[in-house]
Amino acid sequence: MTTFSHKILIVDDELDILEFLSYNLKKEGYQVFTAASGDEGIRIAKKELPHLVLLDVMMPGLDGIEVCRELRTSPGMDDVIIAFLTARSEDYSHIAGFDAGADDYINKPIKPRVLISRIKALLRRNQTGKDNASLDMGGLRIDRESYLVIKDGVELSLPRKEFELLSLLASKPGKVFAREEILNRVWGEEVVVGDRTIDVHIRKLREKIGEDFIKTVKGVGYKFEF
Amino acid sequence: MTTFSHKILIVDDELDILEFLSYNLKKEGYQVFTAASGDEGIRIAKKELPHLVLLDVMMPGLDGIEVCRELRTSPGMDDVIIAFLTARSEDYSHIAGFDAGADDYINKPIKPRVLISRIKALLRRNQTGKDNASLDMGGLRIDRESYLVIKDGVELSLPRKEFELLSLLASKPGKVFAREEILNRVWGEEVVVGDRTIDVHIRKLREKIGEDFIKTVKGVGYKFEF
DNA sequence: TTTTGTGTGAAAATGTTGTCATAATGTGGG
DNA sequence: CCCACATTATGACAACATTTTCACACAAAA
Numbered sequence: 357m358t359t360f361s362h363k364i365l366i367v368d369d370e371l372d373i374l375e376f377l378s379y380n381l382k383k384e385g386y387q388v389f390t391a392a393s394g395d396e397g398i399r400i401a402k403k404e405l406p407h408l409v410l411l412d413v414m415m416p417g418l419d420g421i422e423v424c425r426e427l428r429t430s431p432g433m434d435d436v437i438i439a440f441l442t443a444r445s446e447d448y449s450h451i452a453g454f455d456a457g458a459d460d461y462i463n464k465p466i467k468p469r470v471l472i473s474r475i476k477a478l479l480r481r482n483q484t485g486k487d488n489a490s491l492d493m494g495g496l497r498i499d500r501e502s503y504l505v506i507k508d509g510v511e512l513s514l515p516r517k518e519f520e521l522l523s524l525l526a527s528k529p530g531k532v533f534a535r536e537e538i539l540n541r542v543w544g545e546e547v548v549v550g551d552r553t554i555d556v557h558i559r560k561l562r563e564k565i566g567e568d569f570i571k572t573v574k575g576v577g578y579k580f581e582f
Numbered sequence: 583m584t585t586f587s588h589k590i591l592i593v594d595d596e597l598d599i600l601e602f603l604s605y606n607l608k609k610e611g612y613q614v615f616t617a618a619s620g621d622e623g624i625r626i627a628k629k630e631l632p633h634l635v636l637l638d639v640m641m642p643g644l645d646g647i648e649v650c651r652e653l654r655t656s657p658g659m660d661d662v663i664i665a666f667l668t669a670r671s672e673d674y675s676h677i678a679g680f681d682a683g684a685d686d687y688i689n690k691p692i693k694p695r696v697l698i699s700r701i702k703a704l705l706r707r708n709q710t711g712k713d714n715a716s717l718d719m720g721g722l723r724i725d726r727e728s729y730l731v732i733k734d735g736v737e738l739s740l741p742r743k744e745f746e747l748l749s750l751l752a753s754k755p756g757k758v759f760a761r762e763e764i765l766n767r768v769w770g771e772e773v774v775v776g777d778r779t780i781d782v783h784i785r786k787l788r789e790k791i792g793e794d795f796i797k798t799v800k801g802v803g804y805k806f807e808f
Numbered sequence: 809t810t811t812t813g814t815g816t817g818a819a820a821a822t823g824t825t826g827t828c829a830t831a832a833t834g835t836g837g838g
Numbered sequence: 839c840c841c842a843c844a845t846t847a848t849g850a851c852a853a854c855a856t857t858t859t860c861a862c863a864c865a866a867a868a
Contacts (some may be wrong), residue, residue: 777856777857778857778858781856781857781858781859782858782859782860784857784858785857785858785859798856798857798858800855800856800857801855801856
């Protein structure tokens, strides 16, 4: 069997990042293409039909989201895996809405080892045809199908309410969910539970997945961030 | 072998789009059903159990999202592939909250060639592993043809219900099957059996194949793992 | 008939969920 | 800047729900 090499396209306007990523991925044996703008990214993507596209969200001109949209509607691109590169500080709320095409979000700054393992996971996933109903972010994977949360590679099995709560919050990173809304969607409209119930579940979640993912917005509710 | 034809249901309130899509899909050999409203779509879906549903997001009355929700919670519909049709200009944020069921988003206007290739990809994706006659995993082989389970080389002969239950769970390792889903697919839609029936069969299975393969997810269902 | 398969109900075991009291923390007014 | 107030965090526990397990009844097959 000849060694098969995946094609990866990196689109980012910052040249040093481009080089950094390119270097590390090539070292892993991937076939790497780079583009410094959205337009160029689309052109190369159409020509090379890469298996995976790393897409910077913030770019002058065509931004990552628009590129993603364009790619997703291009012929032959149906199976392309698209991962967004996002700066940790950026507000995710506007991205969150766009769940049509992203397979993963990867935070900058990026440690090579982490990047490689995420990319391997992504490529593996799509190869087995297992189109997982799973979200992957900040070292946390939430798999709605297997009811499993994987944190840094370690499986956590959460009780139902906790899982649903996390699942809800993480479905729209950055968005603040009001307590009322949480109650409606996790517990249901008619169910009546005390005021502290949510807090307690939030606490248990934080114990399990770490303190940093769920942020309290006093007087309003909670939000998920990564 | 006779040619197998996939059933596709299109739901859209614009009749010319309905016709346009219908024409193109029929030409490809698909069995096409159409509905001009959400209600009609649900009715037809329940009757025909299509493999794939193309769902317009914006419709008067029941919109695509609501239809999708309804379908996803209908018995037997778990494997239906649902793709949303969206106008390019539409804001995705309101869709985002709805993470329950869409397998794909397809932008209008639609080029036939693109549509066909997306649909093929979607159908292909879901088909894998479905018709496998023999599954082999973790020292356990499940042979649907000979109705035999072989554990570490030893033949086990399981009663029909037990075999079908195991077969279902193992058809998608990792996936949690809700009790409701199990009932529908192993016992059938109309059959009414008590709550404890599933548990007892699970228990007998565990006795025979070992305790570790079938995991309980409390409040949700069971899943197979190896 | 004997054996095997299948479903039921009731008790026990298990894990999950909700509530309370109390501490900690943040917020806005003075 | 500090205080009083409102809100949230936390830990222990009680209440609850679901699943397990068992013994048994009945049906279907051998």
